[in-house]
Amino acid sequence: MLFNSLSFVVFLVIVLGLYYSKIFNWTGKKRMLLFASYIFYGIWNPPLVILLWISTIVDWITGKKLATEENKRKRVLWLLLSMVVNLGFLTFFKYRDFLLDNFTTVVNTYGYGYQSAPMDIILPMGISFYTFQTMSYTIDMYLKRTERAKTFLDFALYVTFFPQLVAGPIVRAQDLISQFYEEKKATVNQFIWGLFLLTLGLFQKVVMADTMLSATVEKVFGSDKILNFWDAWMGTLAFSGQIFFDFAGYSTCAIGIALMLGIILPDNFKYPYGSLGFSDLWKRWHITLSSWLRDYLYIPLGGNRYGVVRMYSALMITMLLGGLWHGAAWTFIVWGGLHGTYLILERLQRQYIPFKITAWNGMFLAFTTFTCVNITWVFFRAKEFKTAWNMITSMFYLNPDGEKVLASFDILKVGVIIGILFLCHWFMRNTSVEAVSKKIPPIALAVVWALMFFLVAIAQGSGEQFIYFQF
Amino acid sequence: MQLKQTLIIALLLSIISITAWEFFWRSEGVITSLDDNEALWAMQRSRVETATSTEVLLMGSSRVLFDIQLNEWEAETGNRPIQLASVGSSPLPIFHDVVNNTEFNGTILVGVTPGLFFSTTLPKAQPWQWPQSKVDYYKKRTYAQISNHILSLPLQENLAFLSDDQGVDGIKLKELIGKINTGNRVVDPMPPFHEFGKIAIDRNTVMKQITVTDTAYANSVIKVWQFFMKGAASGPPPDKAGTMAFFLKDLKKFEARGGRVILVRCPSSGSLRAGENMGVPRVKFWDDLVNEAKVKSYHFEDYNQLKDLICPEESHLSAKDAKYFTKELVKIMKADGALTNLKTN
Numbered sequence: 001m002l003f004n005s006l007s008f009v010v011f012l013v014i015v016l017g018l019y020y021s022k023i024f025n026w027t028g029k030k031r032m033l034l035f036a037s038y039i040f041y042g043i044w045n046p047p048l049v050i051l052l053w054i055s056t057i058v059d060w061i062t063g064k065k066l067a068t069e070e071n072k073r074k075r076v077l078w079l080l081l082s083m084v085v086n087l088g089f090l091t092f093f094k095y096r097d098f099l100l101d102n103f104t105t106v107v108n109t110y111g112y113g114y115q116s117a118p119m120d121i122i123l124p125m126g127i128s129f130y131t132f133q134t135m136s137y138t139i140d141m142y143l144k145r146t147e148r149a150k151t152f153l154d155f156a157l158y159v160t161f162f163p164q165l166v167a168g169p170i171v172r173a174q175d176l177i178s179q180f181y182e183e184k185k186a187t188v189n190q191f192i193w194g195l196f197l198l199t200l201g202l203f204q205k206v207v208m209a210d211t212m213l214s215a216t217v218e219k220v221f222g223s224d225k226i227l228n229f230w231d232a233w234m235g236t237l238a239f240s241g242q243i244f245f246d247f248a249g250y251s252t253c254a255i256g257i258a259l260m261l262g263i264i265l266p267d268n269f270k271y272p273y274g275s276l277g278f279s280d281l282w283k284r285w286h287i288t289l290s291s292w293l294r295d296y297l298y299i300p301l302g303g304n305r306y307g308v309v310r311m312y313s314a315l316m317i318t319m320l321l322g323g324l325w326h327g328a329a330w331t332f333i334v335w336g337g338l339h340g341t342y343l344i345l346e347r348l349q350r351q352y353i354p355f356k357i358t359a360w361n362g363m364f365l366a367f368t369t370f371t372c373v374n375i376t377w378v379f380f381r382a383k384e385f386k387t388a389w390n391m392i393t394s395m396f397y398l399n400p401d402g403e404k405v406l407a408s409f410d411i412l413k414v415g416v417i418i419g420i421l422f423l424c425h426w427f428m429r430n431t432s433v434e435a436v437s438k439k440i441p442p443i444a445l446a447v448v449w450a451l452m453f454f455l456v457a458i459a460q461g462s463g464e465q466f467i468y469f470q471f
Numbered sequence: 472m473q474l475k476q477t478l479i480i481a482l483l484l485s486i487i488s489i490t491a492w493e494f495f496w497r498s499e500g501v502i503t504s505l506d507d508n509e510a511l512w513a514m515q516r517s518r519v520e521t522a523t524s525t526e527v528l529l530m531g532s533s534r535v536l537f538d539i540q541l542n543e544w545e546a547e548t549g550n551r552p553i554q555l556a557s558v559g560s561s562p563l564p565i566f567h568d569v570v571n572n573t574e575f576n577g578t579i580l581v582g583v584t585p586g587l588f589f590s591t592t593l594p595k596a597q598p599w600q601w602p603q604s605k606v607d608y609y610k611k612r613t614y615a616q617i618s619n620h621i622l623s624l625p626l627q628e629n630l631a632f633l634s635d636d637q638g639v640d641g642i643k644l645k646e647l648i649g650k651i652n653t654g655n656r657v658v659d660p661m662p663p664f665h666e667f668g669k670i671a672i673d674r675n676t677v678m679k680q681i682t683v684t685d686t687a688y689a690n691s692v693i694k695v696w697q698f699f700m701k702g703a704a705s706g707p708p709p710d711k712a713g714t715m716a717f718f719l720k721d722l723k724k725f726e727a728r729g730g731r732v733i734l735v736r737c738p739s740s741g742s743l744r745a746g747e748n749m750g751v752p753r754v755k756f757w758d759d760l761v762n763e764a765k766v767k768s769y770h771f772e773d774y775n776q777l778k779d780l781i782c783p784e785e786s787h788l789s790a791k792d793a794k795y796f797t798k799e800l801v802k803i804m805k806a807d808g809a810l811t812n813l814k815t816n
Binding site for chain 1: 473474475476477479481482484485488613615632644649651653655656
C-alpha cells in the first residue's frame with residue numbers, strides 16, 4: 001500500500017480509530033497494529049507476507065537462543081542461520097538474475113555459449129529494508145549490545161511496523177522494541193505534528209517529486225540521444241531533486257504516521273544537499289542506512305583501527321556494497337565506488353591539505369559537494385552504462401552539438417526548484433522544520449500547511465510508486 | 472506551539488481553497504469525468520471471466536468506443552455488451568488475451584480501423600503497446616490498485632477538478648505546468664489535442680457536444696489525425712501479412728470452442744477517409760481480411776442507412792449519430808443472423 005493512495009487514507013483512519021478506541025488493551029492494540037501491518041504489506045502481494053513471517057520467526061528464535069547460549073561456536077552458528085536466511089532471501093529475490101547474467105558473461109568469454117533464462121522473479125517490496133532491520137537485531141544480540149525482545153508480539157511488530165516497513169527508516173531494535181513495552185498514546189500536539197509531517201511528506205512526494213520533476217528526468221534519462229550540456233545537467237539536477245523529495249517524502253510520512261500513534265522514529269534526512277563534504281553527506285542522507293553500514297560493515301571490516309590501507313579498503317568495500325544494496329546492477333556499484341572514492345579523497349585532503357571551514361568558504365564547499373554528488377546520480381539513475389557515459393560527457397561539455405530535449409521552461413523550472421532546494425538545505429543545515437515552525441506565527445504555519453495540502457489535492461498523483469520501494 | 476489553532480486554520484483554508492478551485496473549473500466549463508485508464512478497462516475485462524455464451528464483447532479502437540452505444544445495443548438485443556475497445560489501439564492483443572486466457576465462447580465484435588488493425592505486431596509499437604499494457608495491468612493488478620480505483624470512482628464522478636484529461640484540456644497541476652511555454656528551444660510538432668469524449672463506468676463513451684457545435688474545436692482534432700497520418704506515411708508500411716496471420720490463428724482457436732466473431736468497419740469521413748482509402752485501401756485490406764476470416768462482416772459503405780454518416784472530427788460519430796449507427800447496425804446484424812441468443816421481453 002502506498003502512502004499516496006486513497007486506500008491508505010481509509011486504512012489509516014481505521015487503524016487510528018481502532019488504536020484510540022477503548023476496544024483494546026495495549027496488547028490488543030499491538031496485535032491490531034501487527035495485523036494491520038500484514039494487511040498493509042499483503043494487499044500488494046499476499047503470498048510475500050510469508051517471507052516476512054519466515055524472517056520474523058527465524059530471527060525471533062535466533063535472538064532467543066543468543067540470549068541464553070554461552071557456547072561461542074553455537075552462538076556463531078545461530079548468527080549464521082539468521083544471516084543465511086535473510087541474505088539468502090535477498091540474494092534469491094534481488095540478485096539472482098544479476099549474478100546469473102554476470103556468470104553467463106564470464107563463462108561465454110571462454111566460448112562456452114551458455115544460455116541462461118532469467119527467472120523474472122518479483123522483487124518483494126522493501127525486502128532490503130526489513131532484512132537489514134532484522135539482521136541488526138540478531139547481530140546486536142550476538143554482540144550482546146541489545147536486550148532480547150520481551151515477547152514475540154513485540155518482535156514481530158518491530159519487524160513489520162507498517163509506517164517504516166517498506167522503505168525505512170531502518171530502526172534498531174533497542175530504539176523501537178522498547179517503545180512497544182508500555183502503552184503509547186500521542187499527545188494532541190504530537191498527533192497534529194504527525195499529521196503535519198504526513199502532509200509535508202506527501203507534498204514532497206506528490207507535488208515536488210512526481211509533478212514538478214519526474215517528467216523532466218524521464219525526458220532526459222529516457223532519451224537515446226547524446227544530449228546538450230544544459231539538458232544533461234538539468235536532467236541530472238532534476239533527478240537529484242526527485243530522489244530527495246521522493247525518499248525524504250517517504251521518511252517524513254513514516255515519521256509522521258508513527259508519531260500519530262505515539263511512536264518516535266529516527267530522522268533519516270537532515271538537509272543533505274547542504275553538506276560540507278562527503279562524510280557530512282552520509283550523516284545527512286539516508287542516515288539509518290549509512291549508520292547501519294558503518295556499524296555492521298565498516299567497523300567489523302576494521303574501520304580506522306588497523307592503519308590507512310585497511311581503513312581505505314574498508315571504506316571502499318562498504319560503499320561498493322552500499323551501492324549494490326540499492327540495486328542489482330553495475331551502475332549502482334559504480335555509484336557506490338564513486339562515493340567511496342570521494343570519501344577517501346576527502347580524508348586525504350584533511351590529512352595533507354587541511355583548511356578551516358568558514359562562513360565564506362562553507363557555501364562554496366557545499367556547492368562543490370552537491371555538484372560532485374550530482375555526478376554520481378547519473379550512474380544511479382541511468383539504466384545502462386552507455387546512457388550514463390553519454391550524460392557524463394555532455395555534462396563536461398564534450399558534446400557541444402548534443403540534442404536538446406528540454407523546453408526553455410523545463411530548464412527554468414528545474415533551475416529555480418533546485419536552486420531553492422540547495423539554499424534551503426544550506427540555511428536549514430543546523431536546524432529543523434520543527435524548530436523553524438516554533439518561531440513562526442501559527443497562522444503562517446497554517447497557511448503553509450493549507451497550501452501544501454491544496455497542491456497535493458490538485459496534483460492528485462496517479463499513485464506512483466516511491467523510487468526506494470524497488471531497492 | 473499552538474498546533475490546535477494551526478490545524479483549524481489550515482483545515483478551513485484547505486476547504487475554502489479546494490472548493491474555490493472546484494467552482495472555478497466548473498465555471499470554465501470543465502465537467503466531471505472518469506479517467507479511461509487501465510483500471511477502468513480492467514473492471515470490464517474481469518466481467519469476461521464469468522461471461523456466458525449469450526454475451527457480446529466489443530473490441531477495437533476508439534471508433535468502437537464512440538460509435539457503438541451500449542444503451543441502444545441493449546435496447547435492441549436485451550444484452551448489454553462488455554466494452555473492451557481501447558483508443559489508438561490494434562484489437563489484436565486484447566482479442567489474443569480473451570481467446571487464450573479465458574474460456575469465453577460468446578460473440579466478439581471486432582472493430583477494424585484499417586490503419587490500426589493492420590499496423591503491426593511489434594510489442595513496442597504504440598498500437599500494440601497501449602492495449603497490451605491494459606492486458607498486463609489486468610493480469611498483474613494488486614488488491615491495493617483495485618481498492619484505490621474503486622475508492623477513486625465516486626470522487627471522479629463528483630469533482631470536476633479531478634479530471635484526468637491531458638494536453639490542452641488538462642487541469643491537473645502537472646498538466647497546467649506543462650502548458651507553460653516560453654521560448655522555442657524544443658518545438659513539439661504535435662498540434663494541441665482536445666479530449667472530445669466522455670466515458671461512463673461501463674466504458675460507454677459519447678462524443679462531447681462541443682465537438683459537434685464548435686467547428687474550430689473539431690478542426691483542432693482533425694489536425695491531430697492529419698499529424699498522425701503524416702507520421703504513418705513516413706513510417707513503416709502496414710504489416711498486413713503479420714497482423715492477419717496473428718488474428719486468423721486466434722480466430723480459428725476461438726471458433727473451435729464455439730465462439731463467434733463479427734467484423735465491423737465503422738464510419739470515417741473527410742480527409743481522414745481519403746487518407747485511409749489511399750494508405751490502407753478497402754480492396755487490399757478489408758476485403759482480404761473478410762475473405763480469409765470467413766465471418767460475418769459489415770462495412771459502413773455497404774449500407775445506405777450508414778454510408779453517408781459524417782464524423783464531426785472525421786473519425787468518430789457524434790453522440791446522436793452513434794445511437795443511430797448502433798441501432799441500425801444491430802438491426803442489420805439481427806436480420807443477417809449474426810446476433811443470436813437475443814434476450815426478448
